[in-house]
Amino acid sequence: MTPRTHVVTHVHWDREWYRPFEGYRSRLVELAERICDDVGSGTLASFHLDGQTVTLDDVAAVRPDVADRLRCLVEDGRVTIGPWHVLADNQLVSAENLVRNLLLARRACGRTSSIGYSPDAFGHPADLPRILNGFGIDTALVWRGAPPEHARFRWTGPDGAEVFTVNQAYHQAEVLWDAETAAQAVGTFVENERRRLPDGPWLLLNGGDHLAPVPPSRRSDALAAAESATGTAVVESTLSDFFSEARRAVADLPVVDGELRHLGDRLTFLLPGTLSARGYVKALNDRAQVLLERFVEPALVRSSEAAHHDLLAHAWDLLVKNAPHDSICGCSVDEVHRETTVRAERVLEIGDQLVRRVGLHDGADLRGRGKLAHDTVDVLVTSGDGDDADGIVEVDVTTAPERVVTGLLDPDGRPVAVEAVELGPDQWFEADLDLMPDTLRGARHRLAFVAQAVPALGSAVYTVVLGDRATCAPSTSSGRTATVGGRVLTVADDASLTLTDADGHTVSGLGLLRDGGDRGDSYNYDPPLEDLEVVPRVIDVRVHESAVRTVLEIDAALATPQGLTPDRDARSATVVETPLRVRIEAWAHEQTLRWTVRLDNRADDHRLRWHVPVAGSPTSWSADTHWSVQTRPFTPVLGELPSEPGLEAACGTSPAHTFATAGDGPGRVAVLLDALPEVQGVVEGGSSLAVTLLRSVGWLSRFDLRSRTTGAGPAFEVAEAQSHGPREVRLALRLGDDAAVDLAVHAARHHVPFRAEQVRTAVAWRRTPERTMPRVAGALVSAFKRAESGDGAVLRVANPLDVDADVRIDLPSWVRTTRDVRLDESALADPVQVEDGRIAVVLRPSEVRSWHLGH
Known part of the structure; x- marks a missing residue:
């Protein structure tokens, strides 16, 4: 049988990237109308309108008539679309975000593609086969991150889920672009594909980024010449027809297990710097995901209000629209990320409003302070955990002036240890449909305590007791050492922590902050030829102690080079002081050490990482990603630099969701993460786990990097990617041999802490009255x-x-x-x-x- 080349005409559509969304949409509407005309007239036999149904919504908002024409062609099978609502970066969002993405696509369009189409994501998680299988999809088309030596393979996930996978670059618009060179271009394409897969069939994806492709019918002479020259049949086709023939053509395929983060060949970049570019984008997305998944969705299970569920659907639509690889990855122009930030903030506003409405229905009015409390005030503690759980609570309450916190009662009326810091005068405004606008002035207090046995996905009410004499304030002293539960914690000159346990075993360098230069762009880390690494200088340390916790509060500074030298080969001689405040908390009820790092970034072109040493010579480390744990090797900071055009250096940074761990037995370390998705097991200067806290770059893409030998996008300056201004990150550390299940639970609870809010009036019940969860x-x-x-x-x-x-x-x-x-x-x-x-x-x-x- 003559081998066939399937020509599938398509477009790859980034909703926002090097232009803001509306600039792209104006082009999309033009393209959509052209597609309707070409497919309707038969000039195009069929068209693949990318892998995302959101294009229908985007067109419908301004040209509903064109969207209706498209939907008719989709129902007829002449235009294919989906299976995704948006083409997400599927490593940086949660598993449930990906599930909602696919569900949204089915709501948006009755007939979606059966092909797991995701060729431009910057790598793929191990759990993607199971997610696709969960929607009846047993195929995948991927490119970046796929092993370059395999044109076809069986991709299996950790649970055994499998998809028939095609490794294919999606951008081949230039093959049929020029009438004079089309025959030769098709012939060259076929011969190149024959080397990858000698017997075919082959897939020519006739399209690219934001281009109106040339219909194959206009190149019939060129295709006929290519057929004659190569001995193949070149046919206009669909992805479904190609996959059907491709599956029949191969009997014995290689098996590829786990995540697809393989170093690619020429122009097949993994672009790992996107894991940490514009960290504020990732942090907001994570907060919004947690709110919807862990608090709003469970609460709305028992709501019969249609408006609540419509608002939740709207919130998910907004959040999923932030998931495309150029959006969540932080590799778009500044205007785009101003919009993604606002989108995420809108999701948080919707989610908070829904939580308040459900609380009001349950008799817990969370709408501000109401009449200022004089004797007691209730605090509602809500858990996003699936099991009854203990957890830390930090919450502000506002009371009548001159009143202070004198105690705390649990839901059963028993005294609970509490720490209370008086923050001074407070002003509060509240208004609602049934509340006249009101401004109240009182006193604010910050509480810290441990809530116990909070019902799974439910709530418990704690009562704050007020008086006129403070009894719960922590003591404060100067010094760099504290003793907690037999462990001695000492702050070093570089703001790292030294821990000595009860047996005298000492570990130093915990949480060391290291700042180095970065001459890269939003896609790739690229150290200067003459790098200079700096560490903090401690200015002052205070020790706060209460019955609840001990806190080492460190004021420090980083003498950070202002940026790069004009030739970008070294860090500049001009130095700016980057203020740091590091809080290390040891709560009395647990062994976890908790870090909060606050900084005010005033420098350019650098990367700040938080390090934890790992004893011995470990060869691998592990982290959770979606529904499984992945193991990666310890590596140098950066692999061998490429010497040929169009290649990329290996970079050991990898995605992690809630924890990363390495080492064995008592020497095991586990880092609990919160919206810090880039981790590396580093071998240079002693083995350590390094977590990226901040990455500052000033270019969307550059063509002069050493770690990537060509551009990955247009060379636009993006000043806001330098991430100037305040940044706060949370991490935690556990030392020793936690059982695996305990580590997963600790990490989940660190990532999804209890919500705690003051209620307007006293709550009649103390714990969620009936097990509704x-x-x-x-x-x-x-x-x-x-x-x-x-x-x-x-x-x-x-x-x-x-x-x-x-x-x-x-x-x-x-x-x-x-x-x-x-x-x-x-x-x-x-x-x-x-x-x-x-x-x-x-x-x-x-x-x-x-x-x-x-x-």
Whole structure:
């Protein structure tokens, strides 16, 4: 049989990148109308309108008539679209964000592509095969991050999910662009593909970024000449037809396991610097995800208000629109990231409003302070954890003037240790549909305490006792040493921590901040030829001690070079002082050490990382990503620099979601993360885990890097990517041999701390009065949300570890039936009647299960 080249005409559409969204949309509307004309007239037999349905919404907002024409062509199968709502960077967003992305696509368009199309993402997580399988998709088209030696392979995830995968560059618009060279260009393409896969079939993706491609019908002579020269058949086709033939053509494919973050060949860049470019973008996205997934969705399961669910759908639509690789990755022009920031802030505003509305329904009025408290004030503590849990609480309350905090009572009326710092006068404004606008003036107090046994995905009420004499303030002293639970904590001159345990074992250099130059761009880290690394200088240390916690508060400064020399080969001689405040907290009830680092960045072109030494000579480290744990090697900071054009140096930075760990036994270290997705196991200068806190660069892309030997986009200056101004990051550290399941739980609780808010009036109940939420022991809750059908709820639990997990689920009192479902919420089994209010299952390593819970 004559091998065939399938020509699939398409466009790759970035909603925003080197132009803001509206600039691109004006072009998109023109392109959409042209596609409708060409497909409608037969000039184009078919067209792939990228892998994202959001283009339909974007066109419909200004040209509903064109959007209607497109939808008709999609329903006829002549235009294909999806399966995603947006083409997300699928490493930097959560697993549930990806699931909502696919669900949004199905809401937006009744007929979406069955091909897992994601060729331009900057690498792919190990869990993507299972996410695609969960929507009935058993194929993937990828490019960046795929092993370059394999044109086709079976990609398997940690749970055994598998997709037939094609490794193909999507940008081949130039092949048919010029009539005079098209025949030769097609022939060259076929011969190059023949070297990768001798017997075909081959896929020519006729299109590229934001281009109106040339229809194959206009190059019929060139295609005929190419067929004759290469001995192939060149046919206009669809992705579905190509994948069908490609699967039949190969019997024995290589298997590729885990994440796709392989170093590519020429012009196939992984672009790992996007993990840390514009860290403020990642931080806002993470806050919004946590709010929707862990607090709003569970709360709305019991809400019958259609307006609440419509607002939640709107919030997810906004958040998912921040997920494209040029948006969440921080590699667009400044105007784009001003808009993504506002989008995320809108999501936070919607989420907070929904939490308040559900609280009001439950009798917990969170709308401001109300009448200023004189004797007591209630604080509502809400958990995003899937199991009943203890956790730290920090919350501000406002009371009548001259009143101070004298104690705290738990939901059972028992005294609880509390730390209270008086912050002075406070002014508060509140208004609502049933509240006249009002401004109150009182006194503000900052409380810290440990809430115990807060119900899973539920709430508990703590009562603050007020008086006229402060009794709960921490003591403050000067000095660099504190003793907590037999451990001695000492601050070094460089603001790192030395810990000596009760046995006299000492570990130094914990949390050392190291700042080095970065002459790169938003895509790639690129150190100066003559780099200069600086560490902080301690100015002052204060020790705050209370019954709740001990805090080492460090004022320090970084003597940071202002930027780079004019030739960009070294850091400048001009130095600016970067103020730092580092808080290291040791809470009395736990072994975790918690860092908060606040800085005011005033320098350019540098990277600040937080290091923890790892004893011995470890060869690998691990981190969680989505629903599984991935193991990576310790590496040099940067691999061998490329000497040929169009190549990229290996960079050991990798994505992590809630924890990274390395070492064995007592020497094991585990870093708990919060919106800091870039981690590296570094071998230079002694083994350490390095977490990127800040990366400052001033260019979208440059063509003169040493770590990447050509541009990755246009050479635009992007001053706001220098990330000047205040930045605050949270990390935590656990030392010793935690059981794997305990580490996952600690990390999840660090990443999703309790919400705590003062209530307007006293709450009648003390703990969530009826178990309306599931309680999951032995695994992590990934989602608890209203079902897409509107009937019942969906509960999803995950075992991210490499051992079996015995899981017990106590179901809400309203649940009458359970049914196994896929990620897309379609049924996998018949409903089962609930008899004892419980599900008991064993989750295999890395297994995820979803149930529909019915009334």
